[in-house]
Amino acid sequence: MPIIHVKRLKKSFKSYNREQWLFEALKSLFSIKFTINEALKGISFEVKEGEILGLIGPNGAGKSTAIKILSGLLWPDSGEATAMGMIPWQNRVKYVANIGAVFGQKTQMMWDLPPIDSFYMDKDLYSIPEPEFTQRFRKMTQMLEVEEVMKSPVRELSLGERMRCEIINALLHNPPLVFLDEPTIGLDVIAKDKLRDFIFDVNKKHKTTFIITTHDMQDIEKLCSRIIIINHGTIIYDGPLEDIKKKYLTDKHIEVKLSSKPKRFAFKGCKVLEKQEYQMKLEQDTTKKPIQQLINYLLQNFEVADITVTNPPIEEIIKKIYRE
Numbered sequence: 001m002p003i004i005h006v007k008r009l010k011k012s013f014k015s016y017n018r019e020q021w022l023f024e025a026l027k028s029l030f031s032i033k034f035t036i037n038e039a040l041k042g043i044s045f046e047v048k049e050g051e052i053l054g055l056i057g058p059n060g061a062g063k064s065t066a067i068k069i070l071s072g073l074l075w076p077d078s079g080e081a082t083a084m085g086m087i088p089w090q091n092r093v094k095y096v097a098n099i100g101a102v103f104g105q106k107t108q109m110m111w112d113l114p115p116i117d118s119f120y121m122d123k124d125l126y127s128i129p130e131p132e133f134t135q136r137f138r139k140m141t142q143m144l145e146v147e148e149v150m151k152s153p154v155r156e157l158s159l160g161e162r163m164r165c166e167i168i169n170a171l172l173h174n175p176p177l178v179f180l181d182e183p184t185i186g187l188d189v190i191a192k193d194k195l196r197d198f199i200f201d202v203n204k205k206h207k208t209t210f211i212i213t214t215h216d217m218q219d220i221e222k223l224c225s226r227i228i229i230i231n232h233g234t235i236i237y238d239g240p241l242e243d244i245k246k247k248y249l250t251d252k253h254i255e256v257k258l259s260s261k262p263k264r265f266a267f268k269g270c271k272v273l274e275k276q277e278y279q280m281k282l283e284q285d286t287t288k289k290p291i292q293q294l295i296n297y298l299l300q301n302f303e304v305a306d307i308t309v310t311n312p313p314i315e316e317i318i319k320k321i322y323r324e
């Protein structure tokens with residue numbers, strides 16, 4: 001059952017061009033110039049209940065704009081959207097009680113107060129019954145390992161600590177629908193993993209629907225079975241992550257640290273992207289040869305100190321989709 005319906009949603013932003021010089025500024029009082037930025041050019045999609053949908057795309061693609069409209073913070077210019085039978089920007093009060101939202105770039109908690117105060121405010125605001133609140137609060141702070149910072153003002157928390165508290169803040173009232181705009185931004189690998197495990201756990205236990213935007217392919221791989229790729233305000237792909245992986249994630253990036261200078265070599269499907277004194281960046285086309293064989297080859301022929309295999313960034317996948 002779809003929990004969200006979006007149809008031909010459009011949003012443009014008008015920016016006024018400010019003139020630098022007094023004369024020009026005076027003149028512009030009479031003829032105000034502005035440019036129109038079409039952030040969303042009529043997007044349509046549905047989200048099923050219990051789904052974790054990944055919304056990805058380059059900077060300025062329109063992801064945050066879409067999330068803001070769907071969480072009721074912005075009005076669209078035209079088009080339709082309903083979530084849980086409500087129109088997000090019209091039934092504000094009732095709607096907000098049923099959703100959770102985290103904007104990685106901006107805190108939703110009180111800057112000068114400790115997280116625990118914001119959590120107690122949620123408790124009153126959403127009328128969370130006492131035993132439920134305490135139980136959830138304990139479990140969440142423990143799982144995300146933020147018990148120790150509960151009483152420090154938000155402004156004193158590290159980015160990672162704050163982000164974990166933001167998630168708790170958004171989920172304490174156990175909303176069926178949650179929007180996470182770059183929830184893992186700036187987190188270290190361990191904190192990212194904890195957060196992903198936590199989101200996964202909540203989704204499995206409560207069938208919570210999540211819409212997540214991220215620039216981290218690892219987030220997507222761990223959490224999302226379906227992705228929507230958006231570019232310049234248009235959806236260019238909507239479907240299973242598997243299909244994209246099979247088609248476009250066939251190239252892997254390999255970073256090799258060496259204990260001696262690299263020599264020339266040739267390996268089928270392998271391109272050298274960068275070569276430094278004790279380091280190489282390679283790209284392997286895994287349709288030509290599997291990554292495991294390249295690793296074995298490197299280990300046998302070089303003095304390898306460290307190897308990391310990563311997926312190319314989302315931007316490269318988008319370029320490939322375009323090239324087709």
Ligand SMILES: Nc1ncnc2c1ncn2[C@@H]1O[C@H](COP(=O)(O)OP(=O)(O)OP(=O)(O)O)[C@@H](O)[C@H]1O
Pocket residue numbers: 013014015037038039057058059060061062063064065066
């Ligand atoms: N309040 C605003 N006023 C004017 N323009 C805006 C506003 N918010 C967004 N835009 C513009 O709309 C476009 C889409 O922005 P949006 O924040 O949705 O991108 P995004 O996909 O979230 O990018 P990022 O990955 O950088 O977060 C951008 O060109 C941006 O400059």
Ligand SMILES: [Mg+2]
Pocket residue numbers: 063064065181
């Ligand atoms: Mg954004």
